Amino acid sequence: MSNSVLVAAAQLNIFNTNALNFQVIKKLKELGVDIRIFIPMDRKTQRICIQEFIAIDDIALNIGDIEIEAEIKESEYEGIKIYALDMPEYFDMDNIYDQTNEAEKFSCFCRGILKALPIINFKPEIIQCEDWPTAFIPFILKEKYKDITFYDEIKTIFTFNNIGNQGIFDIDTCRYLDITREELVSKGLDYYEQINFMKAGLLYADKITTVSTNYVKDISSQMFGNTLENIINMRQEDICGILTGIDNDSNNPQTDQRIYVNYSIDSIEGKLQNKKLLQKKLGFEINDDIPLIFFNSNLSCEKGIDLIQYSLPDIMKDNVQMIIMSNKTRCEEFQEEILEEFLQRATERYSDKFLYIPFDESMLYKCFAGADIFLMPSAIEPCGFGQLVAMRYGAVPLVKEVGGFIDTVKFFENDMKNATGFSFKYSNEKVLLYTIRRAIEVYKNKDVWINIQKNCMSQDFQIDKYIKEYIQLYSALVKERYCIC
Template identity: 35%
Template sequence: MTIRVLHVASELYPLLKTGGLADVTAALPAALIELGADARVLLPGFAGVAQGLADLRPIARLERGFGAREATLELGRLPGNDLPVYMVRADAFYSRPGNPYLDDEHVPYGDNAQRFALLGWAAAQLAQHLDPAWAPHIVHAHDWHAGLAGAYLRAAARERGHAPARSVFTIHNLAYQGIFPARQFDELGLPGDFFDMHGVEFYGQLSFLKAGLFYADKITTVSPTYAREIQTVAQGGGLEALLKGRAHDLVGILNGVDYSVWSPAADEAIAARYSATRMSGKLRCKAALQQRFNLTQKHDAPVFAVVSRLSEQKGLDLLLAALPEIVARGGQLVVLGTGDASLEAGFTRAARQHPDAVAVELGFDETLAHEIVAGADVMMVPSRFEPCGLTQLYALAYGALPLVHRTGGLADTVTDASLENLADGTATGFVFERFEPDALTAAIRRAFALHARSRDWRETRARGMREDFGWAASAQRYMALYRELV
């Protein structure tokens, strides 16, 4: 039996990307198709999606618009791999310039509840043959934006006497919970008794994320360690009791890397291509990076790099405190990202004080991200918490040793360059235990110490580049989960 699975999300690379979610929704369906699944994606009709899909054609008019005057379902394909993509066209909701979630003042749109309720409802309608030619066995919803899909499926099951499809909900980051005022519940069209602590109600408000966790048949998250961490008070975000109660339905499946996009041997965005056995191109990428940011051209100065949202969650307040250590020891730091105003100001000030050693570019640029990972010696991912993290996986592939906090997926993917791990031949990066400035500073000092031992550095780098975090193994685990449900 061919399993038909519909992935429901708000982003898909390369059409629209604000974070790692878009990389996952692009790579996972493609990996599932290789394993014999019939996988499709459902997205809101944001401008980048409507413009980027090929061969868009109308499928059905949506009976409910949740306040949008007109809403239709269309089907197109993703150029490049022909992945079938459904799009909810509701221009009143989605045809807005700029950020898909926030207005010009960086405030969430006041109608976000309706905008993303429409997405979840459309997913449940597809499970009930809204497209006469195709209906999923599994509706796989990603993050809070798609959280109501499972609730609408449960409501349909109650009405029909059987479930139109089984559901999976994936937590990419539990910190984003899609919380709205209780008064908006009436606009969602769900049965009244769904507004309950055993339902979508969350401390007197409603939470799309909680709806996803409560109503899905199975819950996944993006690393085994994070699956354990979110069942604790420290990292459960108020949902730890629900997650603990559903522990038998919760599984951590590590995100993968799409090596067709992230491979230094084939990457057209970088100054020179290279591989674990032919590393000369790495030095040319480093020189090009130093030149691009007007840093001192020193091949023996280790380049530390950040490609990240600038936030305390990402541990960048710790890095700012530890930055003098990098400069004092003759290292360099390149930062690409945008986020908290105080962190933007802090890194910008450091770049002004040390223009030959610190460089900052505020914003996000996919090509530049590739150039930075290729040119860096050490990628900094000192996150306070990190569900999976993709940056450290890209870093391993490109021979930039990851320096990470032992949490979530970072703990699952990077092995510390301790003396015993170096002796055993298992080290791939630098890991610090306590989320404190002195622990990060000690890890930075260990990175300098290893960099000075060039043979050990080369061996550790090559070992990291040989690691395989491709999607094949993870996709097989998802397939096993789908089969169990179907």
């Protein structure tokens, strides 16, 4: 066993928005860590991996008198070895988070990974469990495999992005984990007469990571802890916040072929050209004196869309332009329909200065390059990925003073000279409106605004900086120095 990590995850996240994203995994591999991934065999996985999956062996999981069979498969993606648990009755779908039998499918996934390790002949020093679908692995390892020599000394890390996503189910579903109801209660894993996957990860993992230092502080409070704050406080010595970071090479306005005109901190006038071409594309007035605001996120209250909804009529009274782009929402269907209807009506009413569009990858970076202000009024934000990319392209973030925003944005209100963004403290539409108007006033002073843009573009959130923190964590956990080549 030498410098080896198995990442257990519900999906192969090539879009790099999770706590432990694929760029992080690739960097760790480059630094000499034998890091591999174990995921369910869903349709998305089948499409992503160009190399065909090879069947290794079968395993069987007993649930009472029922035996469930699974096939272990192996492939590779961009130099990383990928293992998959093929259980078509559970995972042969495009969206494995379809809210049907989730407790059953992910219980079997957790058990299947551990049972598969001797078969694939891989004994990792560390299993890094990403988010609630894999959060029962530390418990199963410590309670069910403690007397089996192969599993001796394997350590676990539970890594999560959002404490609000906990995996809570009916308590009787514990049978899929091969745990009795009585055992669940005796081990402290019951949760208001239910089962909570995240609670298991927080209690039984050797170490815990999330996506920013300030988010650790947030979730230790009753306001943001989502009922798990007592456990967070109990595990303070074992939990750390590690920023996700971004890849500077793929987020570089100087070379990015997705934007209209390339530019850099030394040729920032190129950003103005992008803005004018974007205004033309959207049918807005081509005018540098009008600040262009861009929002890109889920249509959810967590991301602050309700504040935008309530403040929009007042925002539209000002001399501004705004683009709302939404990716897949996490709202209830009726909420999504109401919000989309509102935004479509707003597009018709303010057609010369407001536009709502569904997520469009071809437009995303054009908006980053053309926008003056990147609006991200999240009520709670573990880390935030959008503001890191926005700053790289000189779009000034306007955010709430919470979570990862505090770790990544230097607020104008606190330090005008070194500022990289604007902030507000309270989730209130009037407070948001005031902050937007404050930013608009500053925008009118072009010298000050260009200085803020250059401050943004000079920030370094390169992913390599945060890789070292994982290396240090691994080294502390296994009491030896991990290779940094």
